[in-house]
Amino acid sequence: MKTLAQIAAELQGYDPQAMTAEGVQHFLSQLVTPVQQTLELPLFEALGRVLAADVISPFDVPPHDNSAMDGYAFFGQELVPTEAASPAALNLQVVGTALAGKAWQGSVQPGQCVRIMTGAVMPAGLDTVVPQEFVQLQRSGDVETITIPPGILRTGDNRRLRGEDLMQGKSALQKGELLTPARLGLAASLGLKTLTTWRPLRVAYFSTGNEILSLGEAPREGAVYDSNRYTVFGLLSRLGCQVIDMGVVRDEPHLLEAAFTEAALQADAIITSGGVSVGEADYTKAMMKKLGDVAFWRIAMRPGRPMAVGRILPLKSAACASSTGASSYEKNSTSAGAVMFGLPGNPVAVMVTFLAFVRPALLQMMGAITEPLPLLKAHSSEAIRKKPGRTEYQRGRVSTAPDGALQVKTTGSQGSGVLRSMAEANGLIVLHHTQGNVAVGDEVDVLMFEGAV
Structure with a gap:
């Protein structure tokens, strides 16, 4: 198990104060390891x-050759080649019916066919099926015949082969x-x-901050209701994780230490929101450092510049919490600990950093084959200002233009606290690190939400 310092030493150009989005993704791929227990x-x-x-x-x-259509099965060699000077219709006598679920036991001679249902076993020797809507059916007493127009079939059509x-x-x-x-x-x-x-990945989540209200609490000046718990819960649930909701934790050292410790004992990964920005007057960063191996980054991206990653180490004795206020916990050096993702506090930044960085890392921890989410190409219906040197994720709405091409426009104000802009979007317009301004009609990449958000 590599330490964060070892991973950083292997990452070319590593600078925690100027991380690129690609650098973050590479770092996290080296940090996490898959679960090992099976169910x-x-x-x-x-x-x-x-x-x-x-x-x-x-x-x-399928375990046998079978019909892909409701129709009539016959010997394909009886078809007249389409290049013949005078292609003729093919007349065949119907000698039985083959139903799905039971092999037809009769025999078929040249000039004959068998009515057959979709999925029914092809009678021995027969290799071609004409759909019933293509034929003309005639009855004379007990005798049924069909006429197949010329040029509509080739030998082997509408037959599903064994295996x-x-x-x-x-x-x-x-x-x-x-x-x-x-x-x-x-x-x-x-x-x-x-x-x-x-086994499903266990992920513990809590919000931090004295300004955060849980649902049901009375409003107060300067406080906001916690929306991040619900978006993170939804993102994790969509991913198939077992979510451990730990609520809101106030900026008090003993509460934060107890929350991180409990989370590390229960979960494979810990996600927090808030308390990772440079210069914030809270205890979250200090507690992350105390209890684990944690790096703090400033990422060249918008929204979501601050982020913390690392491991919170489980402690040998959880009983210390009640007697010592958790301050004398001893780190368990025999365990790798829980991987920690400290996300920004702004609601949109939480979702963007989750989609860009946390989601692929969790999939890797789940043992999944990891591939980057495909980017859709669409034409921008508006000009977008963008400076090279950072990756931007603009909330956008993809639709179909009158000419049938895909187009995308932003959902208004792109502030990292404007949650409505995310609710109205169906994807993120990804403006890459070296990319500059976007003009009307320019093609841009879009990361679609379907299946994730």
């Missing part, structure tokens, strides 16, 4: 969890994949009742 979960309980082992297909999927989805012995799902509804369905198609997953 065997029924499929109905596995949604959002991370696979801890590859899933190998126990059989071919074309999954082949026996091949990987169906990979270790580290998040279990989405589609992946749960794929596991169910293999007859699996349970999946081996990493």
Whole structure:
């Protein structure tokens, strides 16, 4: 386990007072390690969890050639090539019906076909299906025939091949994949009742500050209601974390020490908001330093310049809290401790730093395969002022222009305390470190919110 100093020494150009967004992401990727405990979960309980082992297909999927359409199955070699001088319609006699769930047991001769339902096993030798809406059906007594117009099919059309989805012995799902509804369905198609997953990540969260009100408290001058707890709770819940809500902690040393200690004993990661800005008259930074290995950064970004990261070390004896006011806790050097993310206090800055930095780090801790969220390209419908030398995340709303192209505009005032601007946005306009002013019509990158916020 590397210390923060060791990680910093390996990061080229590391400057805690001038961190780039890319530098922060690289640092955090070296700081965190995945959980190791696994759970065997029924499929109905596995949604959002991370696979801890590859899933190998126990059989071919589909297990047999089958029809992709309701229609008629026949020998594809009977089709007249479309390049023939005078392509002709194909007339076939219907000799039976193949239903899904049971193989048809009859035999088929040239000039004959079998009515077949979607998913039904292809009768032996037959390799092509014509959709029922493409044919003309004639009846004469007990005899049914169909006529297939020329030039509408090729041999093998509308047949699903055995194993074309999954082949026996091949990987169906990979270790580290998040279990989405589609992946749960794929596991169910293999007859699996349970999946081996990493246990959910435990994340403790609390807000700091004497000016923070919990819901239900009476308003008072200079105080604000705590919105960050609810946005962070939502962000963590969307990610599948087990959230430990520790409420609001006032700027008093013994309360902060007790909160950090309790959080480190319970959680894999700790998130706080507030108390990390330069020159703030509170005790949060001092307590972070006392209880752990913590770095304080000024990031070249907007919003969200101040941030603290590191580890809070669990203590050997939680009983010390009641007898000594927690001041004589002994750090447990045998444990790596809980990873800590100290976020700014402004509501928008909390969400932006979470999306840009904390979310990828937590996914890595969850054992997930981590990939940067894809950036959407859209044309700016307004001019945006931007100085090179920092990464900016502007709240934006993406829509479709009359010509069908994607366009984006900001949601008004971009102050880091303007929470409405985030609620009205469906993505963040990402203006990169070296990027300058944006003119109307310029293409910009947008980090979409869907599935995260």
